[in-house]
Amino acid sequence: MGGLVNLPNNLRQFYQISRFLPRPTKEGVVNAIVTSRLDYCNALLYGTSAINITRLQRIQNTAARLITRSPRSDSATPLLRELHWQPIVCRVDFKLLVFTYKAMHNDAPVYLCELVCPYQPTRTLRSANNDMLEVKRTRTKAGDCSFAIAAASLWNNLPTVIKTCDNLTSYKRLLKTHFFVSHISVIRHEHY
Known part of the structure; x- marks a missing residue:
């Protein structure tokens, strides 16, 4: 900062x-x-x-x-x-989700691509076809804020239409619209 x-x-x-x-x-x-x-x-x-x-x-x-x-x-x-x-919280989430999209499509540095793991259940489940990411368990707040965990958590909460977007430009547009519609009222303190 x-x-x-x-x-x-x-x-x-x-x-x-x-x-x-x-x-x-x-x-x-x-x-x-x-x-x-x-x-x-x-x-x-x-x-x-x-x-x-x-x-x-x-x-x-x-x-x-x-x-x-x-x-x-x-x-x-x-x-x-x-x-x-967008409010600051949404801007942070937006940036993380853009990095996640790039990592999933091998358009990011290798170290980020290695942190994004598709969810593969041990048995046949309906959630196997939802373009989900594996969310590993952590024991600390810092662990929950790591890229691998934060990216997977945010990605899994996105609508399928956004996750299945075929190019980055469309993905960003849909993602920004999603945040704008669903989070514009998230601003916690309006009178500064």
Whole structure:
């Protein structure tokens, strides 16, 4: 989170000049300054504390209010919906699931491909044909947050139509729509 340290200061500085800029320019600047930093290595944030997620969500909400010139008292949920931005939790899950898709199709580094194991039951079950991944048991919270476990858990909860997608572009589009429809109301704290 080192690159995020100065982000609130950058937003404050940008706010001072934002009223002189048209909305498309503001969106471009915010994407360059804020969104790129929120998305950088965010797959590592899977399972992090609610405090860290809340801090990042607060930054995203502030950026949305800056673009739309909304007062701080306004709820961020409609603003995120208007901008087609996913909450931080969904962005983390999205990144993990994209890595999982690439690993399953051998389009990722070998070390990630080796961590993704298709589910093969010992006897004939209906779940054998559902494109499931094997979720290994762990004894620690850190183990549950590892790529192999997190990827399999998230993948197994996806609808079959998304899991059986034949190319990465369509997969990303369907996945983003799935998160947008089912998780836009996940934002835990709307008033920052």
